[in-house]
Amino acid sequence: MTSACGCELQHVPRVVVLTGGPGAGKTAVLEVLQQQVCRHVAILPEVASILWKGGFPRRSTTSGRRAAQRAITRVQIELQRIAIEEPTTGLVVCDRGTIDGLAYWPGEPAEYYEELDTTEAKELGRYATVIHMESATRDDGYFATSTRVESVDQAQEIDRRILAAWSNHPHRVIVPSSRNFLLKLDQALALVRAEIPVCCR
Numbered sequence: 248m249t250s251a252c253g254c255e256l257q258h259v260p261r262v263v264v265l266t267g268g269p270g271a272g273k274t275a276v277l278e279v280l281q282q283q284v285c286r287h288v289a290i291l292p293e294v295a296s297i298l299w300k301g302g303f304p305r306r307s308t309t310s311g312r313r314a315a316q317r318a319i320t321r322v323q324i325e326l327q328r329i330a331i332e333e334p335t336t337g338l339v340v341c342d343r344g345t346i347d348g349l350a351y352w353p354g355e356p357a358e359y360y361e362e363l364d365t366t367e368a369k370e371l372g373r374y375a376t377v378i379h380m381e382s383a384t385r386d387d388g389y390f391a392t393s394t395r396v397e398s399v400d401q402a403q404e405i406d407r408r409i410l411a412a413w414s415n416h417p418h419r420v421i422v423p424s425s426r427n428f429l430l431k432l433d434q435a436l437a438l439v440r441a442e443i444p445v446c447c448r
């Protein structure tokens with residue numbers, strides 16, 4: 248159930264991305280938000296999960312990984328576009344963004360952008376703010392699940408790669424890993440809430 252805000256204003260949509268390595272807590276943040284925000288806030292799902300659940304082949308070959316990454320990025324772009332074109336949207340919150348693909352791309356960053364017919368500047372420019380939640384460390388209670396196949400070391404490595412991929416974004420905030428998961432959750436929630444149009448908070 249989402250809350251009603253009574254806001255009748257026409258918003259200029261703003262797009263923010265919630266990212267981070269596996270086991271960072273993004274899903275928990277988005278689930279809490281989903282319960283609390285008004286209809287002017289669009290929360291987009293993680294595209295990789297949609298594709299894997301839908302049967303997109305999860306191959307470990309270089310060409311298979313490239314195909315998956317291109318597909319993920321293209322679907323992200325379309326989902327974001329649908330949300331932005333919706334006349335009521337004031338804020339779009341993305342579970343990962345197009346730059347995340349670099350962390351999984353087997354090859355040079357330049358090839359990634361070239362194959363998707365885009366540039367780093369264009370992709371960075373989609374997002375007003377990047378909120379990066381660090382993957383939980385072993386001490387902070389990282390655990391694998393049926394869809395989260397990475398070991399704790401792999402998760403840390405992906406987290407580092409995602410941090411590096413977004414390093415040129417002018418407005419990025421990092422939520423550090425913490426033994427106190429609720430504290431981390433609260434920090435991330437506060438950062439996302441601060442992006443909601445004032446008229447809709």
Ligand SMILES: [Zn+2]
Nearest residue numbers: 252285287447
């Ligand atoms: Zn609203």
Ligand SMILES: [Zn+2]
Nearest residue numbers: 254444446447
């Ligand atoms: Zn509003």
